[in-house]
Amino acid sequence: MLEAANVSKKFGGLVAVDGVDFEIDRGEIVGLIGPNGAGKTTLFNTITGVLDPEKGSEITFNGEDLLALDTHEIARSGVLRTFQIVRVFGEMTVLENAAAGALFGTDESISQAEAERRGREALAFVGLEDKAEMEARNLPIAQQKQLELARTVASDPDLVLLDEIASGLTPGEIEELSDTIRRLRDDRDVSVFWIEHIMDAILGTADRIIVLKNGRKIAEGAPEEIRNNEAVTEAYLGAEES
Numbered sequence: 001m002l003e004a005a006n007v008s009k010k011f012g013g014l015v016a017v018d019g020v021d022f023e024i025d026r027g028e029i030v031g032l033i034g035p036n037g038a039g040k041t042t043l044f045n046t047i048t049g050v051l052d053p054e055k056g057s058e059i060t061f062n063g064e065d066l067l068a069l070d071t072h073e074i075a076r077s078g079v080l081r082t083f084q085i086v087r088v089f090g091e092m093t094v095l096e097n098a099a100a101g102a103l104f105g106t107d108e109s110i111s112q113a114e115a116e117r118r119g120r121e122a123l124a125f126v127g128l129e130d131k132a133e134m135e136a137r138n139l140p141i142a143q144q145k146q147l148e149l150a151r152t153v154a155s156d157p158d159l160v161l162l163d164e165i166a167s168g169l170t171p172g173e174i175e176e177l178s179d180t181i182r183r184l185r186d187d188r189d190v191s192v193f194w195i196e197h198i199m200d201a202i203l204g205t206a207d208r209i210i211v212l213k214n215g216r217k218i219a220e221g222a223p224e225e226i227r228n229n230e231a232v233t234e235a236y237l238g239a240e241e242s
């Protein structure tokens, strides 16, 4: 479904992403890990149209060239994301936030009432239906993260990109979020591409892991293989544990 070949991005003389190839299939949870500055967020930004990668990079989604589309068109094609720092609309209600996902993330033209219906359904999916009328800024951080996820769900996504959605949460909150992410895959056939520093969360949830270091892909495989991969341990897990 998502196919990326030879993706590179430079900032001046710094090669932040360096010739990365990968694919994500339908209904698959793929983790993207690597030390700070490895190029993970930059790679996300090239997929979502925030940054233009270097010439020679190729990114297609269901056969469509994403590099020819702007950020809104990419969202409407079914690729939605959450952000490292949550971006809920604080003064809007929880329901208005979710409904905004339905209004702006699809290429259909829908009524406000239909957007609210889809918003409520997305809130129920993440377990926030009883918070619908609250102002979003009054939600605790774990629920703001669930709300960001609900906003993508309301857009009826094919692929959701999560940027460190587990950071700052308690183990119990992470387990709830991981469960929501698994249900996205299992009940809705949504694919997930997930940047995460919290190893237990990503290794315990993803079907496959891609590891970046200094912009390059240094490993890819099932969580167990990654856990036991020496290059990864040296590059990342070792650093985390020391």
Ligand SMILES: Nc1ncnc2c1ncn2[C@@H]1O[C@H](COP(=O)(O)OP(=O)(O)OP(=O)(O)O)[C@@H](O)[C@H]1O
Residues within 6 Å of the ligand: 011, 014, 016, 034, 035, 036, 037, 038, 039, 040, 041, 042, 043
């Ligand atoms: N807009 C920018 N201008 C210049 N350099 C940038 C820019 N964005 C990122 N970089 C640099 O590119 C490299 C990759 O950064 P990126 O944020 O993609 O890494 P990351 O793997 O997401 O890191 P982290 O885990 O810390 O979020 C870093 O060296 C960073 O300083």
